[in-house]
Amino acid sequence: MNRRFGIIVSGILVALAFAYLTFAQQQSVSGYDTLVALYNDIRADANPTVVDGVPDYRPAAVALSQAKVAVFRHRLAAISVENWSVPQRVDYLVVQARLNALDFRFRVQHPWISDPGFYTEAVERIAYTELPVKGDALTALQGRLNAVPAILAQAKTNLTEPAAEYAKLTIHDINTADGVGHGMPFRTVPAAGTHGWYADFIERAKTQQPELVPAAQEALSAVDDFDSWLKQNLSKMTAPAGVGRANFDWYLKYVRYMPYTMEDSVKTGLEEYERAMAFLALERHKNRNLPEIALPTSKEEYDKRMLDAENAARDFIRKNDILTIPDYASGNLAQNVPWIVRPGGKLNFWEQMQFRDPRPDTIHATLPGHAFDGFIHRHDTRAIRGTSSDSGRTEGWAFYLEESMLQLGFLDDVPRTRELYYIFQAARGVRDPAEANLHLNKWTIDQAVQYMTEKVPYMDGDVARVDAAIYLRQQTYGLSYQMGKMEMLKLVGDREHQLGDKFNLKQFNNTFLASGTIPISLIRWEMTGLDNETKEFWKVPDIPATGKTR
Numbered sequence: 001m002n003r004r005f006g007i008i009v010s011g012i013l014v015a016l017a018f019a020y021l022t023f024a025q026q027q028s029v030s031g032y033d034t035l036v037a038l039y040n041d042i043r044a045d046a047n048p049t050v051v052d053g054v055p056d057y058r059p060a061a062v063a064l065s066q067a068k069v070a071v072f073r074h075r076l077a078a079i080s081v082e083n084w085s086v087p088q089r090v091d092y093l094v095v096q097a098r099l100n101a102l103d104f105r106f107r108v109q110h111p112w113i114s115d116p117g118f119y120t121e122a123v124e125r126i127a128y129t130e131l132p133v134k135g136d137a138l139t140a141l142q143g144r145l146n147a148v149p150a151i152l153a154q155a156k157t158n159l160t161e162p163a164a165e166y167a168k169l170t171i172h173d174i175n176t177a178d179g180v181g182h183g184m185p186f187r188t189v190p191a192a193g194t195h196g197w198y199a200d201f202i203e204r205a206k207t208q209q210p211e212l213v214p215a216a217q218e219a220l221s222a223v224d225d226f227d228s229w230l231k232q233n234l235s236k237m238t239a240p241a242g243v244g245r246a247n248f249d250w251y252l253k254y255v256r257y258m259p260y261t262m263e264d265s266v267k268t269g270l271e272e273y274e275r276a277m278a279f280l281a282l283e284r285h286k287n288r289n290l291p292e293i294a295l296p297t298s299k300e301e302y303d304k305r306m307l308d309a310e311n312a313a314r315d316f317i318r319k320n321d322i323l324t325i326p327d328y329a330s331g332n333l334a335q336n337v338p339w340i341v342r343p344g345g346k347l348n349f350w351e352q353m354q355f356r357d358p359r360p361d362t363i364h365a366t367l368p369g370h371a372f373d374g375f376i377h378r379h380d381t382r383a384i385r386g387t388s389s390d391s392g393r394t395e396g397w398a399f400y401l402e403e404s405m406l407q408l409g410f411l412d413d414v415p416r417t418r419e420l421y422y423i424f425q426a427a428r429g430v431r432d433p434a435e436a437n438l439h440l441n442k443w444t445i446d447q448a449v450q451y452m453t454e455k456v457p458y459m460d461g462d463v464a465r466v467d468a469a470i471y472l473r474q475q476t477y478g479l480s481y482q483m484g485k486m487e488m489l490k491l492v493g494d495r496e497h498q499l500g501d502k503f504n505l506k507q508f509n510n511t512f513l514a515s516g517t518i519p520i521s522l523i524r525w526e527m528t529g530l531d532n533e534t535k536e537f538w539k540v541p542d543i544p545a546t547g548k549t550r
Contacts, residue, residue: 032088036383038075039095043387045072046102053147055122057112057158066106072099086529090522091384093257093537097519098388100540101255107543108247114163114239115473116170116230119155120194123148123223124173127197127216128184131208138209145212148219152226163241165438165445167230169469174227178462179340179348186338194223242439243475246544252476254540256392257519258483259533262436265479269432272482273455276425280457283422287415293356295347299339302355307332309358313367316410323368323509328379333371336361352458353424357417360424363405368509369398376513385516391477393517396484399428403485427456428481435471435478445469487520494528 045068048055076096081089105111111118126144133141172178177190184190184197191200198220205212243251249261260268296302310332317323337354347355354361363369373394380386402421405411411418430452437443443451445468452464471478491512496503515523521533 032084032091034075035079035088035092035095038072038079039098039384041068042072042095042098042102045069046105052150053143054150054154056154058154062106062110062112069099069103069106072102086526090518090526090534093522093534094384094388094518096537096540097255097257097390101251104247104251104255104543108243108545109475110161111473112158113161114159114241115166116155116159116162116226117166117173117469117473119151120170120174120223120226123151123219124194124197125183126219127194127201129201130185131201131204131212133209142212142215145215145219149222152222155226156229161239162233162237163239164234164237165241165472167234167237169445169465169472171227171230171234172465174223174230178466179342180350180462180466181337182466188340190340195220195227198223240441241472242441244545245440248436248439248475250541250544252479254537256390256476256480257521257534257537258392258476258487259521259536260479260483262439265432265483266436268486269429269479269482271429273426273429276422276429280419280422280426283415283419287419290416293416293420295355296339302339305355306358306362309362310367312359313362313405313410316405316408317368320408321506322405322408323506323513325368325372326376326379329367329372329375333366333375336365336371348460349427349456349458349463353420357414357420359411359414359417360402360421363401363410364398364424369401370394373397373513373517377517380516382516385518389517390519391474391480392484392487393520393523394484395477395480396486396488396520397512399481399485400488403489423457427452427459430455431467431471431478432482434468435475438468438472439475445472484520487524491520491524491527494524494530498528 045065048057048065049061050056076092076099079092081092084092126141126148129141132138172193174194175192177192177196179190187200191197198216202213202216202220205216242248245262252258252260252262252265296305314325317325336358337350339355340351350361365371377386377389402424406418406421411421434443434448434451438445438448445465448468449461449464452467453459453461467478492508495508511527512523515526521537525531525534
């Protein structure tokens with residue numbers, strides 16, 4: 001933080017402190033509604049002020065938002081939970097985690113000054129818009145297109161501590177189609193990065209909505225200019241990208257509410273990787289006289305495999321009393337990996353796996369994993385839990401499902417498909433050491449990519465790079481799979497120990513899903529009454545280092 005920025009923050013803090021004292025004097029009772037109001041204010045503060053269509057991440061605007069964090073902490077501390085139920089206390093901790101994450105974002109991550117991709121990712125999504133659009137949607141789109149040059153011009157000024165690893169990722173993403181889905185529309189030939197998506201938009205607009213072409217061309221010129229600026233200044237971008245061990249461990253404990261450290265995650269990831277590769281070798285030996293799974297030869301054949309996989313999962317879940325599928329989730333869910341044919345027949349990791357047999361990842365990503373989980377979450381109307389999502393919970397649940405469905409016999413009749421499951425398990429195992437070394441600033445993205453591609457069958461550089469970028473930009477997300485699954489297995493074991501013969505898997509899974517997408521340690525407290533993990537979360541120490549360190 002530079003001196004001028006510090007003065008700005010200090011001045012705003014003084015003003016807000018007086019405002020808080022007035023607020024506190026007016027509060028005679030701190031009830032649950034007070035917690036909900038605070039939670040909504042914290043969520044709102046995470047969104048930037050928009051000036052003339054441009055999100056404002058200039059120092060004064062950031063300082064104003066950051067200064068509110070101290071006021072939020074005073075408001076949270078003033079709420080007494082002494083007579084609250086366990087679910088209400090859990091919600092208090094959920095709000096605290098949200099505040100801790102916001103504080104960390106301002107004091108350690110600050111992507112608006114370190115990551116050029118923070119700006120280009122948002123800009124690229126504008127070009128995904130399907131045409132034509134009308135009415136208010138058209139007005140909004142025109143405004144967003146017109147704002148692109150100003151957004152990228154502001155980025156050049158704001159990026160005072162850019163990290164080379166972020167800049168290299170951004171240059172790659174501006175110019176390259178890696179064939180890995182990022183939420184963009186499907187194209188038989190994927191558009192080549194941000195530049196390609198604006199070129200795609202312009203071509204569509206020429207025939208569908210010509211009035212948008214000039215603004216889109218200006219936006220494309222701004223993207224290309226920003227790309228040139230990054231390349232010209234790359235050698236000067238020397239800030240670290242990783243948050244460092246101490247900050248990483250703080251975030252893991254006080255945002256993710258996981259009772260582990262970076263060291264624990266690396267140890268677990270490597271052990272699980274070796275277990276997966278050993279089981280893969282044993283499974284391949286057992287299946288040595290069986291034919292390999294053939295790749296599909298057409299979209300129709302692949303689509304049938306996808307539909308069959310989801311129907312098989314749905315039938316297995318119902319026949320084996322694994323969980324309840326509500327009526328609103330009874331239809332077929334979204335396809336995870338679309339059919340594509342590339343020159344030379346190249347397939348990325350996901351396509352190599354999904355095209356052979358979609359069943360393992362259908363469990364993780366569709367039913368009863370992410371897509372189904374998302375249906376449940378969107379029907380959660382609770383003020384706090386209905387708008388909270390924790391990656392340890394979502395990825396931990398999905399990865400646990402893979403293992404639990406394997407153990408319950410879902411793949412018993414397709415032994416070659418069991419091999420794919422172990423490859424998925426190996427892929428998730430290597431994420432932990434890759435993520436750790438990125439955040440210790442020991443590895444570059446390229447080194448993490450090389451590590452993952454060498455360790456995992458079918459893994460390719462495009463998928464590995466996308467994964468590495470996610471884990472660098474979202475610290476602890478990479479370990480959410482393994483450590484989240486560990487938390488899930490611990491919870492299953494706790495309930496089985498408590499209930500004995502009365503343990504019911506369907507009831508367990510239904511209760512778990514109904515608890516929301518909040519950290520598993522908090523769900524464990526609700527479901528078991530065990531607070532040996534959660535009692536450590538109430539007193540939050542200061543973030544170890546305001547900035548990124550080793």
